Amino acid sequence: MDLKKIEHVGVMVxxxxxxxxxxxxxxxxxxxxRRPFRTLELAxxxxxxxxxxxxxxxxxxxxxxxxxxxxxxxxxxEDAVAAVRQExxxxxxxxxxxxWPGARCLFFRGPDGxxxxxxxxx
Numbered sequence: 001m002d003l004k005k006i007e008h009v010g011v012m013v014x015x016x017x018x019x020x021x022x023x024x025x026x027x028x029x030x031x032x033x034r035r036p037f038r039t040l041e042l043a044x045x046x047x048x049x050x051x052x053x054x055x056x057x058x059x060x061x062x063x064x065x066x067x068x069x070x071x072x073x074x075x076x077x078e079d080a081v082a083a084v085r086q087e088x089x090x091x092x093x094x095x096x097x098x099x100w101p102g103a104r105c106l107f108f109r110g111p112d113g114x115x116x117x118x119x120x121x122x
Contacts, residue, residue: 008044008051009070013112016041016056022111023052026087027072047072069107069115077106077120084108
């Protein structure tokens with residue numbers, strides 16, 4: 001097997017416009033493509049070489065295996081939280097925890113309750 005990288009992470013969303021707005025405006029990802037696919041609507045958002053695929057439609061897909069969380073690397077947890085709160089003041093964050101010496105993280109929720117994480121490493 002010749003695995004090269006994670007291609008993308010797919011996340012089910014209930015409102016595509018709201019989710020695209022959150023991921024682009026609040027988190028700063030770029031919308032690469034948005035298109036219909038069969039009975040679904042797909043949107044691909046990029047951050048560096050990584051992609052998140054937002055999927056709307058087909059309620060039965062909601063019951064499929066769920067992604068536990070999506071983690072984003074940041075230079076400063078405090079700066080990242082401040083940037084999100086500037087755009088969305090009501091987003092709640094967990095307290096920062098030390099993963100191991102030189103690495104801290106905290107969690108928050110996206111518009112459909114998806115768990116998101118900021119990770120700071122020094």
